Each structure stands twice: as C-alpha cells, then as structure tokens.
Amino acid sequence: xxxxxxxxxxxxxxxxxxxxxxxxxxxxxxxxxxxxxxxxxxxxxxxxxxxxxxxxxxxxxxxxxxxxxxxxxxxxxxxxxxxxxxxxxxxxxxxxxxxxxxxxxxxxxxxxxxxxxxxxxxxxxxxxxxxxxxxxxxxxxxxxxxxxxxxxxxxxxxxxxxxxxxxxxxxxxxxxxxxxxxxxxxxxxxxxxxxxxxxxxxxxxxxxxxxxxxxxxxxxxxxxxxxxxxxxxxxxxxxxxxxxxxxxxxxxxxxxxxxxxxxxxxxxxxxxxxxxxxxxxxxxxxxxxxxxxxxxxxxxxxxxxxxxxxxxxxxxxxxxxxxxxxxxxxxxxxxxxxxxxxxxxxxxxxxxxxxxxxxxxxxxxxxxxxxxxxxxxx
Amino acid sequence: xxxxxxxxxxxxxxxxxxxxxxxxxxxxxxxxxxxxxxxxxxxxxxxxxxxxxxxxxxxxxxxxxxxxxxxxxxxxxxxxxxxxxxxxxxxxxx
Numbered sequence: 001x002x003x004x005x006x007x008x009x010x011x012x013x014x015x016x017x018x019x020x021x022x023x024x025x026x027x028x029x030x031x032x033x034x035x036x037x038x039x040x041x042x043x044x045x046x047x048x049x050x051x052x053x054x055x056x057x058x059x060x061x062x063x064x065x066x067x068x069x070x071x072x073x074x075x076x077x078x079x080x081x082x083x084x085x086x087x088x089x090x091x092x093x094x095x096x097x098x099x100x101x102x103x104x105x106x107x108x109x110x111x112x113x114x115x116x117x118x119x120x121x122x123x124x125x126x127x128x129x130x131x132x133x134x135x136x137x138x139x140x141x142x143x144x145x146x147x148x149x150x151x152x153x154x155x156x157x158x159x160x161x162x163x164x165x166x167x168x169x170x171x172x173x174x175x176x177x178x179x180x181x182x183x184x185x186x187x188x189x190x191x192x193x194x195x196x197x198x199x200x201x202x203x204x205x206x207x208x209x210x211x212x213x214x215x216x217x218x219x220x221x222x223x224x225x226x227x228x229x230x231x232x233x234x235x236x237x238x239x240x241x242x243x244x245x246x247x248x249x250x251x252x253x254x255x256x257x258x259x260x261x262x263x264x265x266x267x268x269x270x271x272x273x274x275x276x277x278x279x280x281x282x283x284x285x286x287x288x289x290x291x292x293x294x295x296x297x298x299x300x301x302x303x304x305x306x307x308x309x310x311x312x313x314x315x316x317x318x319x320x321x322x323x324x325x326x327x328x329x330x331x332x333x334x335x336x337x338x339x340x341x342x343x344x345x346x347x348x349x350x351x352x353x354x355x356x357x358x359x360x361x362x363x364x365x366x367x368x369x370x371x372x373x374x375x376x377x378x
Numbered sequence: 379x380x381x382x383x384x385x386x387x388x389x390x391x392x393x394x395x396x397x398x399x400x401x402x403x404x405x406x407x408x409x410x411x412x413x414x415x416x417x418x419x420x421x422x423x424x425x426x427x428x429x430x431x432x433x434x435x436x437x438x439x440x441x442x443x444x445x446x447x448x449x450x451x452x453x454x455x456x457x458x459x460x461x462x463x464x465x466x467x468x469x470x471x472x
Contacts (some may be wrong), residue, residue, distance in 0.1 A: 059387045059440045059467040060429040077424055081435035089436040 002334060002378050004054035006341055006362070007051070008349060009038030009340035011373035013063070014053060016071050017363050023339055023353050026362045034070060040328055042099045043375035052126045062095045063113065066126050070377075078103075079128035080130030081112050081120040086137055088226065091116055099126075100148040100161035103168035103343025113158030117145050117175050119187070134188040135173070141358070144192070144213045159327060160220035166227045170245040172220065179215035180232065196249035198236035199308040218265045221277075229305075231267050233327070238262040238279060240306045249368045258280065260293050260300070260311075270338060270355075275305040277375050278332075278340055278356055279310075281289035296323040299340070301356045316350070323348070327374075328371035343369030380415060380457060383464040391426040398422075403459060412445060413453035415463055430465060442466040 002021035007196030008014060015030035037056040044050035051067040053074070064077040083091040093114045102109025112120040112129060119132040135141065140260075145156065156177035164170035169186040172193065179194040192213040199211050216235035223229040228243040231252075236251030253262020270276035278301045283293045292298065297316035301308045324348040333339040340352045347366040353357045379399040386390055404410045413435075415418055420427035435453060438444055439459045443450050444464040445457055457463065 009397065057387065059385075059438070061438050062434060085434060092434060092436070094434045
C-alpha cells in the first residue's frame, strides 16, 4: 500500500504527516522529541524505514537520533558530531544543522553540517561521527568561513551537503558564511565554486575582480538525474550552473519580477526535469524582513532552467501573510504529477499535488517549521 | 554521601531520576572534584555527560552547576564526600 510521509522538523519537536496513495487523508503523528529543536529530519533513500534526525536543545547541546522503523522508535547516536581541538582553537558544536545520506553504494555513510560551520561523516549509519578533517582542518578554512561568531544572526551554518550520485568522491557544501566549496576526492581537498555569485554585503574589489569565497549561499541542489545542473538560492540572488558549460553561476533571479526580487531561502528541483525548479522568495529590501513580499505568499516556478518564472499563489493567502519558508522547508515527491511541499515560519504545512498550480493546507498548527522532507513508501 | 540533584531536561537519560546519592571517596592523597561526579553520572547514565559538558570539557552554556550554594563554571572545583551538587537547566530559551 503506497503511503506518503512528510517528515516535519520544528523548533519544538518533530512530526510525521502521513497521507494515502492519493496524497489525501493526511494524518498527523507525533510529537517526537517535544520541546527540542529539530533542524533536519531526513529519511534514508537507501534503506526503507531508516531515518536520522538532528535533535538540539537549548540546554543539552546537539545530538543525532536514529530510527530504523519509520520514526516509531529512536536511539541517540553514541558519538554525536564534536570538534577536536586544533592548536589553541576549541570549537564547540552548537547544533547539527544539516544531514545528508551518503552515496547509494555506501549505505551506511552519512554527512552532517553544523553550526559553527563544520563537516562531519559517519560510516555506521549515524551512530558515530568523525570530522572531515580535510575540510574542518584545512589551513584556509578559517579564511573561507571567517570566525565562528561571524555570519548569519543565529550562527553560520554548513548546509546543502551534496554527494554527486554519479561520483561518490564528488562532494559539495554550502556555508552561509563562506560560500560554496567542492571536493573531488571525498573531502580530502576543497576548492571554492562561487564564480558569478554576487556578494553585495562586501565592497567591490578595487581591481574589479570577484571574491573567490565569503559568499552567503542559502540552499543548493543538484538535479538527481542530470548531475551537471545545479541551482542555488543565495542571500544575493538566485543562480543556476551547468557544469558542462563551465563553472560560472548565472543569476537566473534577474528573470524574477522586480517587485518580488530574487532573495529567498529554499529551492527544490523537479525529480525528472532539470529545467523545472520551485522557490519561495522573501522580502530582502529595506530592513530585510525576510517575509513573503508584500505579505502575499507565492511560490515561483521555472520550467526553462531559469529563463522565466511563473507566480503560483492559488490557495495561499494574498494579504497579511507575513511568513516565509526556511531553507530545509521545501520538498518534492516523485509522483507523475509532482507534489511540492513547504513548511512555514508560522507552523503551517502546505502541499501542491499539481506541480505548484494550486496549494492546500495540510497541517496548520505546528510550531515554527525548520525542515520538511517527503518520502513515498511503496 | 554526595547528594546530586538533576534537572528535568535529563529525564530521558536518567529514567526520570532527579536525586541520587553517590558514595564517592577520594583516592589516598587525592581530592574529589566536580569532574569526578560527572564521570560517575556518565558511568551510571550513558550519554549524560556530553549533554551537560561539551567536547572540550566546558559546562554547556545553558547548563548551570552548583556545589553547595556556589554556581561554578568549571569542573575542577573541589567537592567533598558530603557535598550537595545541583545541575540546573539555566533560565533561557522561549
């Protein structure tokens, strides 16, 4: 029997919202870890029922929990991500912000991104974690990311860990304080991948050259089939990159309506069509309220790789909607008519079952949503 | 006996035990410190120590520890065989 599970992480715990084969009759199950901050709640595409959850607490620090039964029961990681001291530097993990399953050929490998920014790897399904020293202890890492107190207001994040499905040694990460970096040797060495990306919060270089790093990517995705196509939503615009045409990002956000702009947190890509992607812009003008522009909630979709965008707002409130959608809070399923899901900062879970054309509320009274993932059980 | 009082935030680790007495004595020529108490708690409740002390041995920012009536911020504070140790979830969050 086909079921669709929406895994929802919030500021106050996690829930599973389960729908039937028709993506209807949604039922809310939970809470799990009530009161804890759930930055990311992820299902393993390699092992049915296996899930990892970043569980944080204002008091008790960061941890990772593991479920082998679709979230029915949970076990805490024996050794959660933690920094080793390097010289006089003693960094402390504040929270595990991002979780990514490893390559399909390595069913027990997981990666984690933390705040302050660090990259960790588990070889045993998330039970024990070690630093990716080639990244965390890279001699230039401090230069790339700045100090741990620099960056975004609630702590700089290492996010968008991508394992290229065509090459397990090819990794990409985003740092909200530092930019995008990639490795072609499974994390041993790294180089920046930020050409073409604006950095409006720094003065222009006097020689007219670009900054190599220091950027603020919010969310990056690689197409699950066509790995040469990447998208990323940045603090300074919306970008696409075709690796078969080079390493320079194109600001596709220039094709967004000017009264909406191209600032936002999330972006998701169609499971089959690399030219289709969805984003949820936010207001990055004036005081940077980071709310739906004009209080009118809308998803924007491109069908042509970013050359044009459609406003999709049918079902969303079109006045006094002062919420936004964080970077882990959009997801898609792989049904013939793709379902698109988003969770909002005011605790609402929305879904569209016609690729974004119309939207309906699925769960409207959750805490502030920090992550949304969807898994289809067949 | 060292009397230890634990906060509700640690219930999942302690099976909701909030108070306990530890029969701890210093080795000859040594003295007990708060770190010894934390180590004994970890021995009894696996995983508890990392929840209140970070990877470098620092008390987590929103955890407070008292020896007697004195709030302490390091684990090298002496305790006696009759100390009262209280671990508290500090006033924070929202």
